[in-house]
Amino acid sequence: MEAACRGARSSAKYQAGDTVGIVPGHDPRDANAFVDVVLASGLDHVRNSVVAHADAVIAIGGGAGTMSEICFAWIYKRLIIGMRVEGWSGRMADQRVDERIRYPSEPDDRVFGADSADEVLRTLVDRLAHFSDHHRCVRRRD
DSSP: OOOHHHHTTTTTTTTTOOOEESSSSSGGGOOOTTTTEEEOOOOGHHHHHTTTTTEEEEOOOOOHHHHHHHHHHHHHOEEEEEEEETTHHHHHHOOOOOOOOTTTTTEEEEEEOEHHHHHHHHHHHHHHGGGOOOOOOOOOOO
């Protein structure tokens, strides 16, 4: 979260209020110094599901928490971009999370890998509109 917020703040288009952090505990002071708006969720690791409801999920490095966000985002049919760095983002970059068909019109659906912030932005601009469907809840099988 800190790397993403720091990067957002360095953008020429940054405005106060652009960075949002969802912290797992109850104390908003747990957010990093680059977060403008803090949501103290009190949800612990379950907050990763909330994070994954964003229009797009950009993963940078990360451990098990990042992997859970990638998995939730996959289930929720979100655009996912993984930086090709050490951690789960790099391991999942350019891979499918599983074999489900999320978007039949997107045969190359995957965690899109990126080597730079510019490549992340290009992927967002080029692909975000293609990933606008949303998960419709777990359905009971008859």
